[in-house]
Amino acid sequence: MSEGQENLRSTEVDLGGLVSVLATHLYSTPLVALRELVQNAHDSHTRRRLEDPHTTARPRITVRADQAARTVAIEDTGAGLTEPEIHAYLATVGTGYTRLLRDLTGNEELIGAFGLGFLSAFSVADQVTVTTTSHREPGLGHRYRSRGGEQYTVEPVAPRPEPGTVVELALKAEHAHLADEGALREVLARYCVLLPIPVFVGEDARPVNDIPVPWREEPGPARGHAARMEFAATFGRRFEPLTAFPFEPAEGATDAVGLLWVQDGGSYGSSDNRDLSVYLRGMLLSEDARDLLPSWAGFVGGVIESNRLTPTASREDLQRDEHYRALQRALADAVVDGLYETARLHPAAWRRILTRHGQDLLGAALCDERLFTLLADDVPVPSSQGELTAGALRAAGDGAVHVALGSGGGFEEMLYRAMRVPIARGDRYAVLPFLRRYAQLRGCRIVELGSESGNRELFREPEQPLPAEEVGWLAAALAEPGEQLVPARFDPPGLPLVLVPDREAELKARIEDDQADARIPSAALRLARAFTARTDGSVKARLYLNTASPAVRDLLGAYRAGHTGAATAAGLLRSLKVIMAAAGTDQGTGDLTAALAGVGTAVAALTAPAGPLSVELGMLFDQDGAGEERG
Numbered sequence: 209m210s211e212g213q214e215n216l217r218s219t220e221v222d223l224g225g226l227v228s229v230l231a232t233h234l235y236s237t238p239l240v241a242l243r244e245l246v247q248n249a250h251d252s253h254t255r256r257r258l259e260d261p262h263t264t265a266r267p268r269i270t271v272r273a274d275q276a277a278r279t280v281a282i283e284d285t286g287a288g289l290t291e292p293e294i295h296a297y298l299a300t301v302g303t304g305y306t307r308l309l310r311d312l313t314g315n316e317e318l319i320g321a322f323g324l325g326f327l328s329a330f331s332v333a334d335q336v337t338v339t340t341t342s343h344r345e346p347g348l349g350h351r352y353r354s355r356g357g358e359q360y361t362v363e364p365v366a367p368r369p370e371p372g373t374v375v376e377l378a379l380k381a382e383h384a385h386l387a388d389e390g391a392l393r394e395v396l397a398r399y400c401v402l403l404p405i406p407v408f409v410g411e412d413a414r415p416v417n418d419i420p421v422p423w424r425e426e427p428g429p430a431r432g433h434a435a436r437m438e439f440a441a442t443f444g445r446r447f448e449p450l451t452a453f454p455f456e457p458a459e460g461a462t463d464a465v466g467l468l469w470v471q472d473g474g475s476y477g478s479s480d481n482r483d484l485s486v487y488l489r490g491m492l493l494s495e496d497a498r499d500l501l502p503s504w505a506g507f508v509g510g511v512i513e514s515n516r517l518t519p520t521a522s523r524e525d526l527q528r529d530e531h532y533r534a535l536q537r538a539l540a541d542a543v544v545d546g547l548y549e550t551a552r553l554h555p556a557a558w559r560r561i562l563t564r565h566g567q568d569l570l571g572a573a574l575c576d577e578r579l580f581t582l583l584a585d586d587v588p589v590p591s592s593q594g595e596l597t598a599g600a601l602r603a604a605g606d607g608a609v610h611v612a613l614g615s616g617g618g619f620e621e622m623l624y625r626a627m628r629v630p631i632a633r634g635d636r637y638a639v640l641p642f643l644r645r646y647a648q649l650r651g652c653r654i655v656e657l658g659s660e661s662g663n664r665e666l667f668r669e670p671e672q673p674l675p676a677e678e679v680g681w682l683a684a685a686l687a688e689p690g691e692q693l694v695p696a697r698f699d700p701p702g703l704p705l706v707l708v709p710d711r712e713a714e715l716k717a718r719i720e721d722d723q724a725d726a727r728i729p730s731a732a733l734r735l736a737r738a739f740t741a742r743t744d745g746s747v748k749a750r751l752y753l754n755t756a757s758p759a760v761r762d763l764l765g766a767y768r769a770g771h772t773g774a775a776t777a778a779g780l781l782r783s784l785k786v787i788m789a790a791a792g793t794d795q796g797t798g799d800l801t802a803a804l805a806g807v808g809t810a811v812a813a814l815t816a817p818a819g820p821l822s823v824e825l826g827m828l829f830d831q832d833g834a835g836e837e838r839g
């Protein structure tokens with residue numbers, strides 16, 4: 209005996225504590241008890257069929273509630289239990305006959321595995337009574353009774369007329385609401401929808417699980433689109449389905465099958481209404497397995513079933529193993545396939561999906577190559593002229609797609625209206641990257657308004673370059689610090705100047721702001737800063753001066769002629785700029801109050817008789833001193 213082994217001792221189990229933890233804390237909702245007991249009843253039928261293949265007993269499960277007595281009873285016509293089996297399986301925590309039977313026969317319909325589920329009855333009941341007659345000993349009846357699960361009695365009773373079991377729950381006061389057949393019907397319809405054995409509530413003539421399951425039907429109408437839509441409409445609780453398509457992955461990828469659908473109900477960008485129920489061997493395992501669906505599919509609902517996934521002991525979640533990951537991949541493919549199928553076969557539904565989920569789909573297209581191909585020409589993009597496809601933006605933009613990087617307002621808004629071209633709203637979720645991708649794939653131009661390169665497309669070079677000295681004067685007279693004056697030609701000629709904030713510089717300022725540290729995760733911030741380090745950022749806005757505009761021509765003419773009014777007129781234009789910039793969402797760099805005062809001063813100067821005021825103004829604006837009065 210090696211050293212230390214003589215000290216080997218057995219771990220003590222505090223049975224009372226363990227039973228209480230398993231019964232009350234393993235599960236997230238008391239409804240799980242119902243699910244576990246119906247599942248036991250179902251397994252018992254499977255056991256009966258395996259052990260007694262020639263039985264003529266009609267398998268059925270009946271759940272009854274008695275509100276006055278505050279009881280719920282689950283009855284089956286399955287295999288029943290002998291007295292030794294009650295002790296060995298029902299009353300032994302962690303052991304069940306079900307798992308042994310599966311190991312023995314390889315049967316995949318048996319659901320139970322852990323030998324724990326029965327204990328959940330004590331989470332909702334003060335007392336549990338099991339009355340059973342085994343098909344092996346039809347002349348004997350046994351009654352198990354327990355309060356709390358820690359201790360129990362078994363006594364002989366009259367045999368049941370047919371083999372089978374009734375589990376009766378005397379509900380705790382706080383779970384009295386379970387003794388309501390209406391509520392039971394609703395819960396069981398969901399839990400049991402895929403169980404092959406009929407489950408009845410009370411004296412109902414119709415089982416709760418008699419709705420046809422399309423993917424289990426023979427090829428034909430029962431598997432067709434109408435049948436799928438009906439199933440999805442019955443099952444999808446939160447939204448009506450817009451379309452439904454099968455989940456039938458290729459052999460070998462995963463054993464899971466089922467149905468997926470696109471939900472009605474609008475989505476904006478990142479709204480996540482993913483809704484996936486997972487059944488394991490026909491029994492509901494998780495009502496919220498959204499992580500199995502791709503994160504971009506916020507508009508997809510579905511039901512799938514599999515025999516290969518491994519549940520956690522509470523049977524409320526799945527182990528994240530290789531089957532889980534294979535299923536995730538297969539589901540992503542199936543959603544894309546389903547959308548292709550919809551676009552091809554159900555154009556009306558496809559149009560509704562595009563309208564409802566356009567924003568989500570723009571983002572989704574960026575996550576999946578095939579989805580991008582499908583959506584590139586169909587998905588609507590928000591623009592200054594409403595929702596338009598990228599193709600329509602391109603056609604209206606003379607072969608180029610125009611997209612605004614800012615949120616518009618002020619000068620930009622005015623300019624875009626003057627351009628008469630629809631401009632995509634690049635500030636909206638996924639719009640800019642989507643259009644960049646589109647332009648790259650379709651080999652068309654993209655004009656990004658608000659970036660230097662985009663602006664160059666709008667603002668042409670002046671016919672003749674202005675001498676540096678004139679540009680210097682104009683800059684001093686019109687631009688604020690951080691604004692770069694750019695002489696250009698653009699439409700309409702009536703517009704003398706346009707101030708366009710540099711969106712990249714804006715982004716750089718925002719990212720490099722110290723407060724960004726608190727708002728943005730540090731890894732993301734490092735990446736973002738690496739990107740913005742490449743932008744210069746010293747130019748906060750460009751002031752495009754329209755050399756084709758009569759006002760600017762006159763201004764330059766006056767300046768060249770040494771006219772005193774040149775400085776006054778320049779002051780007026782500068783005020784105009786500040787006022788227009790302040791009217792938009794982008795506040796200009798100048799001071800609005802000073803600009804308004806400047807208008808008054810300029811008007812006063814231009815209307816005053818030649819005298820001291822105009823001389824004063826001339827000295828203020830015109831470094832060259834007083835010139836001749838205009839005209």
Ligand SMILES: Nc1ncnc2c1ncn2[C@@H]1O[C@H](COP(=O)(O)OP(=O)(O)OP(=O)(O)O)[C@@H](O)[C@H]1O
Pocket residue numbers: 244248249251252284286287288289297298303304305306307319320321322323324325326327373
């Ligand atoms: N209605 C029933 N008819 C016949 N046998 C039953 C019934 N309910 C329970 N049993 C027996 O009691 C055993 C223990 O049941 P329990 O629900 O605790 O675990 P399980 O179903 O085997 O596994 P799991 O914890 O995964 O549900 C079962 O394996 C089965 O042998």
